[in-house]
Amino acid sequence: MKVQFSVNGKSVEVEAEARLTLADCLRHKLGLTGTHVGCEHGVCGACTIIVDGAAVRSCLMLAVQADGADITTVEGLSHEDRLTPLQTAFRRNHGLQCGYCTPGMLTTSHALLTNEPDCDADRVREVLSGNICRCTGYVSIVEAVLEARAAYRTDAEEDRA
Ligand code: FES
Ligand code: FES
Numbered sequence: 001m002k003v004q005f006s007v008n009g010k011s012v013e014v015e016a017e018a019r020l021t022l023a024d025c026l027r028h029k030l031g032l033t034g035t036h037v038g039c040e041h042g043v044c045g046a047c048t049i050i051v052d053g054a055a056v057r058s059c060l061m062l063a064v065q066a067d068g069a070d071i072t073t074v075e076g077l078s079h080e081d082r083l084t085p086l087q088t089a090f091r092r093n094h095g096l097q098c099g100y101c102t103p104g105m106l107t108t109s110h111a112l113l114t115n116e117p118d119c120d121a122d123r124v125r126e127v128l129s130g131n132i133c134r135c136t137g138y139v140s141i142v143e144a145v146l147e148a149r150a151a152y153r154t155d156a157e158e159d160r161a
Helices: 023-031 086-090 101-116 119-128 138-158
Strands: 002-008 010-015 050-051 055-058 070-072
Touching: 010 023, 023 050, 023 086, 050 101, 055 101, 086 101, 086 138, 101 119
Parallel strands: 002 070
Antiparallel strands: 002 010, 050 055, 050 070
């Protein structure tokens, strides 16, 4: 089936079998391998992307269901060569080690901070509880997300102005 959607600001059209997951479509048909696949059944969060503003597990969505959607993958978080404030905060706070979970952590956190730039540590932990990390122990990840809130607050203020 032909499927059309926007990914990281670019309109794409792919030919997808009905059973192809969106995660595999992004990785194998579009070369967007920043989206990682771990459990393939919605438990680990590594495959999280942003679909129409919401954090979504791309292993649980079929490519054909993405028809007409506006998708952002981890590659689309930064529009320039520089790291985003969220990525910088992850680096500064040692919020990653092997990096396997990191794309999902970043996309989930980005969706959270976009909608709730004033979230507290409990809320960050709650939202990230669906993202498994085997390396960091989570403390540094939560600290990174909390640190990045300031940048999202500024964005929200600029949007209101
Ligand atoms: Fe999708 Fe684990 S690969 S949630
Ligand atoms: Fe290794 Fe999270 S940094 S799984």
